[in-house]
Amino acid sequence: MVKRTSHQNADCLIARPLDAIGDWWSLLIVRDAFDGMRRFGEFQKSLGVAKNILSARLRNLVAHGILETVPAPDGRAHHEYVLTERGRGLFYVLVALRQWGEAYFSGPGEPYTFMVDTRTGRPIRRLEVHAEDGRLLAPGETRLADFRQQPQ
Amino acid sequence: MVKRTSHQNADCLIARPLDAIGDWWSLLIVRDAFDGMRRFGEFQKSLGVAKNILSARLRNLVAHGILETVPAPDGRAHHEYVLTERGRGLFYVLVALRQWGEAYFSGPGEPYTFMVDTRTGRPIRRLEVHAEDGRLLAPGETRLADFRQQPQ
DNA sequence: CCGCAATGGTTTCAAGTTGAAACCGATATG
DNA sequence: CATATCGGTTTCAACTTGAAACCATTGCGG
Known part of the structure; x- marks a missing residue:
């Protein structure tokens, strides 16, 4: 085996998006983001997903420009996740x-x-x-x- | 670990559909089906996916009522896969x-x-x-x- | 200042999934 | 009759997933 096959460089414009969101959790995270969730703990509680998986998914969504991190408004150490324009396009x-x-x-x-x-x-x-x-x-x-x- | 978590019984009507099509290949198979593909070999050639994976995905799509198998029109031993109404809803x-x-x-x-x-x-x-x-x-x-x- | 809880992760590791390649049975085809 | 094609299944190693433990930072009560 190699890695899980990526559609990132596919010609097809249905395939390429699936590279960003074609797994079992990403779209649910985006859905929650549309419902106003911004914080790691909120997503984790809502989805019941393991923290390491959530962490990896959030990183992937940020890497694909669907979410971006912003500093927490209450000056906390950690940031929050908000939809980008690309993300809102979903x-x-x-x-x-x-x-x-x-x-x-x-x-x-x-x-x-x-x-x-x-x-x-x-x-x-x-x-x-x-x-x-x-x-x-x-x-x-x-x-x-x-x-x-x-x-x- | 147990199995990969299933959304099948989720309350959320975004989550439940993802159980049927929320992986890296299923939607691409459906796309090809919309483009008129019906046979195992056609999907395999179009997607470049391993045969065992394609086999599992087709089985899953049939199990979820998105594709159904029909006898091959030219009387071949094997059947073809066509979209159901639920599948066309995609x-x-x-x-x-x-x-x-x-x-x-x-x-x-x-x-x-x-x-x-x-x-x-x-x-x-x-x-x-x-x-x-x-x-x-x-x-x-x-x-x-x-x-x-x-x-x- | 000290201890303790909450938040937001990372690490570890076993079990499950994926993919490449080999294999197989049932027709076609020369 | 030999070979090719189609439609898969089997095998096995690498990769991913998930649960739980662990860790660092901040907030707060005393």
Whole structure:
């Protein structure tokens, strides 16, 4: 064996992101960061993950520019972790994953939960994929693989 | 140690889906499936993954109802793998991941690639999150964590 | 100043996972 | 009949994961 294969240098722009977040914990850390968590202990308590694993994941997320460390506001020795712009870009991935979970992984008899607009408390709409001209596109009507061609 | 921790029974509807697809290969297999691949050898050649790993991943995807096996049309001994409805639901996750990759993982000097509407060959629009009333929501204006409340 | 708890990690080590390569059985194919 | 191809499984060493122990810094009560 060598190391676990990395997609970092893959041509595919679906593969490369997976190098940053394609493990069992990273997206959950990012989700918690969206929910306002910033500190090591908060993540650890929320996720129940071993501290060494959390430490490695946070380091990896920082290395990939998804989180950044900022000095703790209360002048503590240790810093806090906050989302970068790149990290905030993961919002749509989380929404898509969440809606997929709602649609297909919601157990029967389970309290129905959903994402809400924080301003109104009302559920949000489902994601849609639209063509340039506004047409609604169904799964399969879009080519996911790279397609090299100048727009215009 | 025990086994790698599973999110299968997590309450969180972001965590549970990660149990099915939260590893380094599964989403790439699904992407290839969207691109029309059906056979073991096709996936293996496309991904360059070891055969035992591919075998395990396909089994896992079938077990989670994302792929299903169908008899090979040319009457071969072995079957093919096709997306189920649940699997096709991953379309939005792939689009979100792809657009994130386009926005933040595209190297400078790299040929610009993008997803296209297969009907017109034109790029698709970026995903947007909308409130129930149609308002465009920015990252952070939606609560990702579970929110239990009856709609209506 | 001293002791003790909390926070934020790192180290250690056994068990589990991954990947390359070898192997195998069931068709095709020449 | 010999060989090739497809679709895997087996084997085994290296790597990763996770639980627990350990450690350094800061905060606080006395």
